[in-house]
Amino acid sequence: MNGIRTEPEAVWRLADRKASRQPLAQNASASIWDIGDGVACLELQSKMNTIDHPVLQMMGTAAELKSRGIRALIVGNDAPNFSVGVNLAYVVGLVEAGSWNTLRAFVREGQTAMTALKFAPIPVVSAVAGHVLGGGCEIALHSDAVQAHAETRMGLVETTVGITPAWGGCRELLVRACVEQAGTKGPTQPSSTVFERIFAAAMSALDARRLGFLRPSDGISIDRNSLLADAKTKALALAEGYKPPEPQELKLPGQTGALALKMLIDAGLRNGTATAHDVVVGTALAHVLTGGDTDMTRPRSESDVLELECESFMRLVRTEKTLQRMKSLLSERKKLRN
């Protein structure tokens, strides 16, 4: 803090920082920039910042920057939207071609990239604004901290296109719920809490905090122009003595919890608030969130939950109604209720 600042630290945009510099790494969909003080910024640059294969590759690269003298990472950009999630057109193309092995590998690649961010040896702070949906939300959930612009719409909206979160979104919300509710509310509560959260979407940063997409310790910036600076300050604070998180064992209820959630879904079908395909998707989600074939005495590992996420996703994308939902969103920008 000595000397006179030529540029106010509290207000800058990524464009200012990268104007005179070469990226540390770059591909067709993302770049990594050195933004000073040993902090790097991973910038998604695809259309609407959708997440595709090159983005996932760059996430993996970003998680390994410590050897290049980087001590903290920000994921952020100057664009109106942080990320609207997976490149759905790519997924639909694979589904229509029946390229199941490629699709499965894509899911696994996403899980690996998210996991690399989560357990990176440097702290990761997501600076989010605008739409933070699906895979974009999963990036934020896997970060050590989030700095959110007040006008942030955040959620795991996968169920609206007939799939369940498969890049660790279920895992991360479960880990949080299990920690929040440890020993207080029994084995079914974390699963039902996350079930409700996944069917909700936050319309603001405060809403995201209420719904658990943001932790109480995550920051909110009123000024969009100070978002990256605020995130950098947070990242530098975390960098001091940083230790990556330890994987958690999750005590989940198994079949009995899934059945309890299924009864709620079925009630929705009867009273007209859910469709037949909502029941299929909700039942698959319930299976993931309750730990699959387990029991409260047999905790599941985080990687067990990733496996369940992948299997649920692969089952659902093979259904006709899920494909209809995805295509409707792509072609008509409309959520299809089928």
Place this chain on the structure above:
Amino acid sequence: MKDVVLVDYVRSPFTPSRRGDLAGVRPDEMAAQVIRALIGKSGIPPNDIEDVIVGCSTPEAEQGYNVARNIGFLAGVPISAAATTVNRFCGSSMQSIHMAAGAIQMEAGDVFICAGVESMSRIPATGYNFMPHPGLADTFPEAYIAMGQTAENLARRNGISRDAQEEFAVHSHAKADAAARRNFFANEIVPISVDDQHIERDGCIRPGTNREALANLKPAFDQDGSVTAGTSSPLTDGAAAVLVCSQDYARAHGLRGIARIKSIAVAGCAPEIMGIGPVPATQKALERAGLEFGNIDIIELNEAFAAQAIAVIEDAGMDESRINLDGGAIALGHPLGATGARITGKLASLLQREGKEFGLATQCIGGGQGIATILQAL
């Protein structure tokens, strides 16, 4: 065998869950204030209390940990009195009265506090950890059928129209509103005081409820069905308590008593039409009392749902003009664990007020059961 008498009855106000005045009140505190008032009103020496029996439909969290014992402590019941929590879902606190009656006739005590409580604001009806048995759900899904669906089943089974249900609900509200205006609840309601709050009025009754308004409601449980929120009892917070004594004790202590328990019964029925449970339970209770329906002057039939109550009235051949004179649960509310004590206590006080001899209190129970109590005025 000793005769068993109901000596006194009180209850808290009943208020709608989450938005009512009792939503912020712990159920153990609520029930303790009701019991403290019951003891004070009756004038019994607290040291004579044998047991505090509290019905509760979801005995966990603030209603857990043998809540009856802690309610006893909070109410200032002497430590020498025992306490137990009873769960027979909606029939829980009527069951507490039956247990006291059995104990008295076994010479196992003379003075019992029989109470019930439910905070549906603070503890969800299925509990915080609903964990159904997957095998049972597979082979016998009816075991876990939603209560609203059972009402739809009875509506279909008995051909009960939506209009008929709405007429029943309107009538229930009108009776309750009239009773409230005539101050008929004044003797039974105990104000609940917490911090600077003083809650003394029922909150579920909707004066002026009419069929036009009810007709606009969407079906609550089945989009093709006929049961709405307006024809169902509301989720409710509340507590109720009855003092049950041997008649010998009551006489010896100058307690007037308001009614004698003539007979009691429970019965099972198919879970998917659990609402019909009062019919077999009542048949047993009538037989045990040596009575017929024609002898029953007043009936307190719990209104879990209008369709359910109408089905019971039809199947049992009850005279509707004798039922729920001051309104039923559709208007007053249905705090599950507390309802049995409310309707039994209410029945006793109605027999006294109306100068009638025999009364029946009966209710249906989730899982497929009915429970019934026949009282005779003293």
